[in-house]
Amino acid sequence: MTLTQWQTGELEHVTYDPAQLERLHRIVALRQLGFGLEDICSILDAGVDAGRIADMLRIRRADVEREQRTASARLIDVERRLHLIEKEHSMSQIEIVSKSLPAVRLAARGAVVAEQPEVAGVVGPLFDAVGDILTSAGVRLDQPIAQYEMTEDGLRILAGYAISSDAPEGVDAVDLPSVPVAICGVHLGSMDRIGESWQAVHAEMIARGFSPSGPCREVYVRAVSDDQQDWVTELQQPVERA
Structure with missing residues (x-):
């Protein structure tokens, strides 16, 4: 089993050793944390080092926090515009970004x-x-x-x-x-x-x-x-x- 096969959804056609299940779970877990394929390849190739994984997770945490702030700001903007349209039946005369x-x-x-x-x-x-x-x-x-x-x-x-x-x-x-x-x-x-x-x-x-x-x-x-x-x-x- 290769990372490319997992990425492209070819696993259902691949015969792999049960010992590879742990590697598959690691790929899925890292992917669900938001790591890109390049980072996952690097982690798998270099082996699992707790300190290195912790450093990468800190970077990922900062990314997620930034994404959350952006999403929160967008939600506030959407709610405000929706309120303006539903309650006041009007829109801003100019588009503001x-x-x-x-x-x-x-x-x-x-x-x-x-x-x-x-x-x-x-x-x-x-x-x-x-x-x-x-x-x-x-x-x-x-x-x-x-x-x-x-x-x-x-x-x-x-x-x-x-x-x-x-x-x-x-x-x-x-x-x-x-x-x-x-x-x-x-x-x-x-x-x-x-x-x-x-x-x-x-x-x-x-x-x-x-x-x-x-x-x-x-x-x-x-x-x-x-x-x-x-x-x-x-x-x-x-x-x-x-």
């Missing part, structure tokens, strides 16, 4: 505004100024990204374009760090109602048991038309467990 964010370098400029309504009149000129400098330097305009951070002086805005090299003179090179977990949603259309989409993102963040862990970001996936009707903006809020 959790994911990691890669590190990115920006050629950017910043500004601080005291009041939220001032943001719209500041972000555009910041992007225009950075774009003009990059274009003059022969740098292709890549993904536009804005970061927002509340400080004692007001809302700090950082706006610029992703770059893969040094920033030209006149703009700052800013490295946004990678983020393990962020709650993200997609806002479609004009910036006039982006506040509602941010409210939905933050409501979902709280519902999932998270709190902000850093400045939020807006990634302008598509921002071409002047009327903004076809704009696509991803809202990204880095989070940690509350």
Whole structure:
């Protein structure tokens, strides 16, 4: 009897010695614990060593605990969505997910505004100024990204374009760090109602048991038309467990 024969279900056609029953049970037991075939082969070939098996079981325990946390989070999400549909007969206007964010370098400029309504009149000129400098330097305009951070002086805005090299003179090179977990949603259309989409993102963040862990970001996936009707903006809020 071979491991391949067990894996492919050929055992019913195999004649094997009763002494092999112990090996078969060991294969089944290890498989039921979630070990992959490669690990099982390694264990069987090297022989059963209590210390080695214990180390592998500790690793497997960590994997199972991680899977359980993921499954629990998914169950909570399913229950919340089901409650929303059954009790309130409605669904979220935007689809919200959790994911990691890669590190990115920006050629950017910043500004601080005291009041939220001032943001719209500041972000555009910041992007225009950075774009003009990059274009003059022969740098292709890549993904536009804005970061927002509340400080004692007001809302700090950082706006610029992703770059893969040094920033030209006149703009700052800013490295946004990678983020393990962020709650993200997609806002479609004009910036006039982006506040509602941010409210939905933050409501979902709280519902999932998270709190902000850093400045939020807006990634302008598509921002071409002047009327903004076809704009696509991803809202990204880095989070940690509350």
